[in-house]
Amino acid sequence: LKWLRRAAAQGYPAAEYDVGKCYFEGTGTPRDPRAAFEWFLRSARKGYSAGQLEVGRALLSGGMAQPRDVRRSEGWLVVAAESGEDEAKKLLESKFTKDA
Numbered sequence: 001l002k003w004l005r006r007a008a009a010q011g012y013p014a015a016e017y018d019v020g021k022c023y024f025e026g027t028g029t030p031r032d033p034r035a036a037f038e039w040f041l042r043s044a045r046k047g048y049s050a051g052q053l054e055v056g057r058a059l060l061s062g063g064m065a066q067p068r069d070v071r072r073s074e075g076w077l078v079v080a081a082e083s084g085e086d087e088a089k090k091l092l093e094s095k096f097t098k099d100a
Contacts, residue, residue, distance in 0.1 A: 001028035008039065013048035016040075020054065024064070037064035044076060049083035052076050056088060060095060070095075 001022050007015030020039030023032045037058055043051030054064075056076035062068035074096055080088035 008042075011046070013043040013046040013051065016043040016046070017048050017051045017054075020051070024054075033064040037066055040064075044079075047083070049080050049085045049088075052080035052083065053085045053088045056080055057091065060091065 001019070004015050004019050004022065008019045016039050020036045020043065022028050023039060024036035025031070037055070040051045040054040040058070044055045053076075056073045058064040058066050059069045059073035059076065074092070077088045077092050081092055
């Protein structure tokens with residue numbers, strides 16, 4: 001985790017995502033869903049599609065100590081889907097096409 005944090009501190013989105021995953025899973029650090037979300041969000045804002053997916057998923061479900069926000073979730077999932085994240089496409093189809 002030490003080297004990942006160093007890379008993340010330098011702004012590498014893949015490292016930011018990986019630090020988030022460590023906090024989410026409790027790998028090498030105590031599990032901290034809030035910190036996980038913040039690291040995923042950092043990577044998502046830099047265009048990292050896996051981070052966009054995790055942010056969208058958390059906002060959709062109210063996970064990672066975040067309030068449920070379907071509208072923001074949809075925005076992140078659309079961006080992730082456009083970047084090729086198949087899971088984002090599936091979530092959009094199952095959650096947002098039912099009401100159409």
